[in-house]
Amino acid sequence: MAGHKLDEIDRKILAELQVDGRMTNVELASRVGISAPPCLRRVRTLEEQGYIRGYHADIDPRELGFEVSVFASVRLNSQAEADLSAFEARCRAWPLVRECHMLNGEIDFILKCVSPDLSTFQSFLTGELLKADNVANVKTSLVIRCAKDEPGVPFDVLEARLAKNA
Amino acid sequence: MAGHKLDEIDRKILAELQVDGRMTNVELASRVGISAPPCLRRVRTLEEQGYIRGYHADIDPRELGFEVSVFASVRLNSQAEADLSAFEARCRAWPLVRECHMLNGEIDFILKCVSPDLSTFQSFLTGELLKADNVANVKTSLVIRCAKDEPGVPFDVLEARLAKNA
DNA sequence: GCAGGCGCGCAACATTGTTTCAAGGTCGCG
């Protein structure tokens, strides 16, 4: 699956679609330097092979009234695999939790949450998260402002590494 | 700007495009229950008004050889606005840093980073981040696994709130 | 050199994107 059999054109396609996922196929083809039909075939292949997991509109939560973002550091009582999985399943079911990452070190999980306002988050925190089985400790940090938010792959780094190894 | 003058159709459009940002306009129109032309006009308006910030392909970093994700908690020596802005600007320039959020509490910033391997991240950490001006302290946590990663807006919560207020 | 496979580009058709225009609906005001 991780066979790095991507040529330069494939990587250009991924980089372009990461910047603008709604670009038309003809536009994409002209940018990467091939004609439209093979370009479309490459995109389909990249989708099937899992390089492209999907396409999503990037919607501003604040514009829709989600004024509050919070990072929550969670510690559990038990780190047995079954308990970890159970907590992850609960996170997937909570709509306010948008991301859930398991970490090494003292903190077991970090959650990224959004909420319309502080009181909504507080009732989630006290009524749901802190009451959940196996949760020992939660430390929350309000996001004051966001300087950078670009999930994805730094293609410039990737190209630099490939150039060095060549 | 934050005038919530979105009707149900607009919210449906946003929800659909968040799930599949490459959906065809005619497909989108049929899903939200109107014909294609007004649907396209609504999408354009939502883009212009900032509800939709863009469209991005969701690319799996692991497939491209970025095996390591790290959260870094950063404390600065000075929290003067000029110093905060300077640090944010540095984060925007580091390709391995994908997200940079300013927090309240003890921690000043949390960074989400990706890297091809641990040694690359370590050289970034010791050679760049820890050497940067004003950085007092950095605590890093490796991501072991990711249970949920759905940036965006929980539209089910939004609709529930609107129903309650109606 | 030659057969096979692979990737490209061309051309044709199906589908979609986009504009234009007229009809219906809503709101405010006389």
Place this chain on the structure above:
DNA sequence: CGCGACCTTGAAACAATGTTGCGCGCCTGC
């Protein structure tokens, strides 16, 4: 109550794009 301005919608027509099948050239291995 009725009128008029405004907004939104949907149908039609055209331009643009998505999609498929086919043939050519290139590389590879024998």
